Amino acid sequence: MKKINQYFVLITTILMLIGCQEEDNSFGDLTAPTNLVIEADIQGVDNANPYGDGSGLVIFEAHADNAISYKYVFSDGTSQNSPSGVYQKRFTQTGINQYTVTVIASGKGGVETNTSMTVQVRSDFTDEEAITFLTGGTSKNWYWSASESGHLGVGPNNSDESQNYYGFYYQAAPWEKAASSDSDCLYENVLTFTKDGEILKYELDNGGSTFFNSAFKSVGGGSNGGDDLCLGFDTSGVKIVSLSPSESVVTMNANAATQTRGTLMNFSDNGFMGYYIGQSTYEILSITANRMVVRAIMGSDPSLAWYHTFTTTQPVQNPVVDYTNLVFSDEFDIDGAPDTTKWGYDLGAGGWGNAEAQTYTDAPANATVSGGNLVITAIKSGSNYTSARLKSENKFEFTYGKVEVRAKLPIGGGTWPAIWMLGEDYATNTWPGCGEIDIMEHKGNVPNVIHGTLHYPGNSGGNGNGNTTTIANASSEFHVYKAIWSPTSIQIFVDDVLFHSVPNSNALPFNHDFFLILNVAMGGTFGGAIDSSFTQSAMEIDYVRVYQ
Numbered sequence: 001m002k003k004i005n006q007y008f009v010l011i012t013t014i015l016m017l018i019g020c021q022e023e024d025n026s027f028g029d030l031t032a033p034t035n036l037v038i039e040a041d042i043q044g045v046d047n048a049n050p051y052g053d054g055s056g057l058v059i060f061e062a063h064a065d066n067a068i069s070y071k072y073v074f075s076d077g078t079s080q081n082s083p084s085g086v087y088q089k090r091f092t093q094t095g096i097n098q099y100t101v102t103v104i105a106s107g108k109g110g111v112e113t114n115t116s117m118t119v120q121v122r123s124d125f126t127d128e129e130a131i132t133f134l135t136g137g138t139s140k141n142w143y144w145s146a147s148e149s150g151h152l153g154v155g156p157n158n159s160d161e162s163q164n165y166y167g168f169y170y171q172a173a174p175w176e177k178a179a180s181s182d183s184d185c186l187y188e189n190v191l192t193f194t195k196d197g198e199i200l201k202y203e204l205d206n207g208g209s210t211f212f213n214s215a216f217k218s219v220g221g222g223s224n225g226g227d228d229l230c231l232g233f234d235t236s237g238v239k240i241v242s243l244s245p246s247e248s249v250v251t252m253n254a255n256a257a258t259q260t261r262g263t264l265m266n267f268s269d270n271g272f273m274g275y276y277i278g279q280s281t282y283e284i285l286s287i288t289a290n291r292m293v294v295r296a297i298m299g300s301d302p303s304l305a306w307y308h309t310f311t312t313t314q315p316v317q318n319p320v321v322d323y324t325n326l327v328f329s330d331e332f333d334i335d336g337a338p339d340t341t342k343w344g345y346d347l348g349a350g351g352w353g354n355a356e357a358q359t360y361t362d363a364p365a366n367a368t369v370s371g372g373n374l375v376i377t378a379i380k381s382g383s384n385y386t387s388a389r390l391k392s393e394n395k396f397e398f399t400y401g402k403v404e405v406r407a408k409l410p411i412g413g414g415t416w417p418a419i420w421m422l423g424e425d426y427a428t429n430t431w432p433g434c435g436e437i438d439i440m441e442h443k444g445n446v447p448n449v450i451h452g453t454l455h456y457p458g459n460s461g462g463n464g465n466g467n468t469t470t471i472a473n474a475s476s477e478f479h480v481y482k483a484i485w486s487p488t489s490i491q492i493f494v495d496d497v498l499f500h501s502v503p504n505s506n507a508l509p510f511n512h513d514f515f516l517i518l519n520v521a522m523g524g525t526f527g528g529a530i531d532s533s534f535t536q537s538a539m540e541i542d543y544v545r546v547y548q
Contacts, residue, residue: 054124414530452492
């Protein structure tokens with residue numbers, strides 16, 4: 001059916017907001033805008049869809065005589081300056097809703113004219129990728145990621161962007177709740193998400209007991225107050241989950257794109273995700289095929305936000321493994337070429353399987369030891385790029401241990417530094433069968449966001465088993481990037497803060513020798529677009545240490 005554009009046009013009486021004052025020619029003419037008109041084009045309107053196609057998108061256009069800028073104010077609490085008068089707005093409240101839109105037109109000297117209109121818009125929000133991650137296309141079980149620090153946490157629900165997206169007040173230590181029978185029921189939870197046609201269903205198997213926040217113990221038959229407590233509670237029954245867009249304080253942060261997915265899960269019939277806080281709505285901060293972090297506002301105290309981390313591989317509690325015997329190190333304390341008894345090079349171009357732009361060399365301009373640091377420099381040369389990739393292959397290879405690398409990362413769009421390990425049998429057991437452990441990857445196009453990822457069959461490339469953490473000053477200060485790799489887990493840290501953990505087993509290719517790789521790539525599928533003004537930048541490494 002031919003698209004019908006729906007326009008709402010209102011021309012209002014001019015409101016001239018000019019205070020009484022003596023003539024002052026220094027401001028020029030104080031002329032209020034006249035003939036202010038708003039046009040609203042609701043996307044997807046036709047005879048069958050009078051309120052739009054469900055996207056919630058409306059393109060507004062305001063114009064007036066003598067106007068030099070415009071501001072939109074919406075009844076959903078948002079506002080937006082629009083010098084041109086054109087603004088595309090997505091209304092996110094699900095269903096058909098009416099909104100008031102006010103436009104303020106500014107003229108010379110700040111004199112304003114305003115007018116308002118109403119629009120009715122339909123919004124049908126969906127997040128099919130999240131549904132696929134949650135269910136695997138059919139049904140999938142999730143468990144508390146108890147081996148991770150911060151798998152349960154709480155922080156403020158306010159506009160402080162440095163605190164409002166993680167457990168600023170409290171982060172549970174690995175397996176913390178297993179230490180007492182008053183709390184260990186939390187780790188018995190099995191959360192099952194199922195896709196049934198177009199319906200997303202959810203069931204919680206709590207093993208018979210639920211871990212209640214102290215403010216809600218009366219729901220489980222206890223008395224409110226005191227400590228959180230496991231209480232017998234029936235969670236049987238299927239809940240329906242609907243998705244909607246989030247408008248939390250996190251979505252308003254400057255770094256919202258790396259801090260939240262922006263999708264809310266709304267559980268029917270008082271459904272909840274294992275820890276009872278009087279809430280049935282959870283914001284997905286991040287989700288992959290095997291890891292999920294959610295945020296929920298405390299039911300009795302909207303100033304608090306709780307954080308839950310889940311995994312699809314049920315963790316198994318084991319004694320904490322650490323390695324303290326130094327078996328390999330390079331402190332880079334002798335200027336010149338890197339130590340050839342410890343490091344070799346990968347050389348050449350060809351994209352390296354990721355459409356990378358650089359050619360790897362062994363030239364001193366690309367790799368040298370200077371001032372106590374290994375300096376790996378990516379350089380633009382004409383329309384090409386050179387860099388270096390050092391490796392310990394055939395010089396130092398090992399199974400299990402602790403790796404620590406203190407490094408400062410390059411700056412610039414398109415830079416892609418990495419500190420990683422590759423299975424030594426890659427020539428006969430082709431990637432990802434050989435296994436890959438990425439201790440640190442960084443995108444110059446997304447500064448300060450550190451990636452830690454494992455690649456193996458079923459979880460490789462864009463579907464790697466990974467997580468991110470945001471740090472300060474990744475390219476201006478040194479940070480310690482660390483992995484602890486044992487027969488039972490691979491844990492990845494920045495500055496001793498754990499941000500990713502994967503249980504190890506005989507089913508995974510992480511039980512044989514690996515070697516170290518240090519490199520700076522440019523562009524490619526991960527690094528992204530290269531800044532046209534890029535000339536050169538370096539990753540500086542203070543030391544590399546391996547303990548067993």
